[in-house]
Amino acid sequence: MNRIKYSTIIGLCFLASAITALPITRDSLDSGLKVLSYQTDRLPLIELRWVSLAGSVYDPENKFGLANLTTKLITKATKTRSASVLNKQLEFVGASLSEITSYDYSAIHLRCLKKDLDLVLDILADILINPEFPENELSRLKRQTIGEIKQNLDYPYAIGWQKFVELIFQDHPYGHMPIGDTLSINNITRQDIIEFYHNYWTQDNGFLVIAGDFDRAELLRKVKEKFSKMKIGKAKKVIPEFSFNPFSDKPKGYLIHKPELNQSYIFIGHAGIAETSPDYFPARIMNYILGGSPLTSRIGAGVRETQGLAYDA
Numbered sequence: 001m002n003r004i005k006y007s008t009i010i011g012l013c014f015l016a017s018a019i020t021a022l023p024i025t026r027d028s029l030d031s032g033l034k035v036l037s038y039q040t041d042r043l044p045l046i047e048l049r050w051v052s053l054a055g056s057v058y059d060p061e062n063k064f065g066l067a068n069l070t071t072k073l074i075t076k077a078t079k080t081r082s083a084s085v086l087n088k089q090l091e092f093v094g095a096s097l098s099e100i101t102s103y104d105y106s107a108i109h110l111r112c113l114k115k116d117l118d119l120v121l122d123i124l125a126d127i128l129i130n131p132e133f134p135e136n137e138l139s140r141l142k143r144q145t146i147g148e149i150k151q152n153l154d155y156p157y158a159i160g161w162q163k164f165v166e167l168i169f170q171d172h173p174y175g176h177m178p179i180g181d182t183l184s185i186n187n188i189t190r191q192d193i194i195e196f197y198h199n200y201w202t203q204d205n206g207f208l209v210i211a212g213d214f215d216r217a218e219l220l221r222k223v224k225e226k227f228s229k230m231k232i233g234k235a236k237k238v239i240p241e242f243s244f245n246p247f248s249d250k251p252k253g254y255l256i257h258k259p260e261l262n263q264s265y266i267f268i269g270h271a272g273i274a275e276t277s278p279d280y281f282p283a284r285i286m287n288y289i290l291g292g293s294p295l296t297s298r299i300g301a302g303v304r305e306t307q308g309l310a311y312d313a
Contacts, residue, residue, distance in 0.1 A: 032204060048124060
């Protein structure tokens with residue numbers, strides 16, 4: 001399936017990637033688990049990230065936010081470590097743990113000192129293989145998520161961006177926010193989360209990324225040992241194709257009136273091209289030159305620096 005992304009002229013900032021590519025090593029273990037690693041001994045630190053192709057695009061209808069809640073709940077407790085034990089073990093060695101859910105993927109990220117790699121690898125494997133999905137944590141996360149959604153209503157940019165995405169993608173899964181909405185969050189059950197985990201959080205549907213100060217051969221041996229029991233299975237990926245509406249000389253728009261604000265937020269854009277297109281990266285570079293940087297792009301320089309019409313463009 002061709003994943004379709006969108007381009008925005010005003011309101012979206014593109015961060016340019018590094019000019020030179022890092023010497024990343026790609027390994028595939030006997031089980032099929034993929035490991036991407038980058039070695040550097042500049043600091044005695046290690047960054048680990050498990051990435052699953054389990055983003056919000058796979059959220060079922062009326063249960064938007066399922067992918068996001070699954071990722072958050074996975075990290076709260078395992079069958080061998082309670083939430084408090086997990087936190088204490090990480091805090092004791094000064095390690096950090098965070099998670100993220102986007103449209104196309106979800107990820108668990110850990111950072112630790114070189115000397116604590118064994119412990120952190122063990123914790124990551126435990127999280128991925130033995131999640132407990134405690135009901136009390138799910139209830140707390142649902143309340144917290146609903147609070148975040150309501151809080152976003154206080155930010156004009158967040159309101160405008162959400163409506164902008166809805167107008168472009170309409171009924172397609174890309175048209176809803178990864179965090180979900182207040183109604184859909186209440187529809188999600190623990191069983192929904194367990195099923196989503198079994199369908200998408202598998203070896204075949206993800207990969208491990210490690211960067212920092214380590215010995216590669218020793219690292220692969222440890223990964224093979226600790227992740228050997230991770231479930232293997234093909235993800236049930238069903239994403240509807242995104243179809244463009246015919247272009248018109250009368251573009252659609254939406255006005256959100258908030259008279260108490262002294263600023264306006266304007267989003268202008270259209271659906272972009274497929275990431276599989278050979279023109280994808282040239283188009284991103286073009287977009288960055290035109291409007292990707294609020295200070296140095298042509299639109300940014302013209303609207304902000306030259307005419308003084310906006311703080312950011």
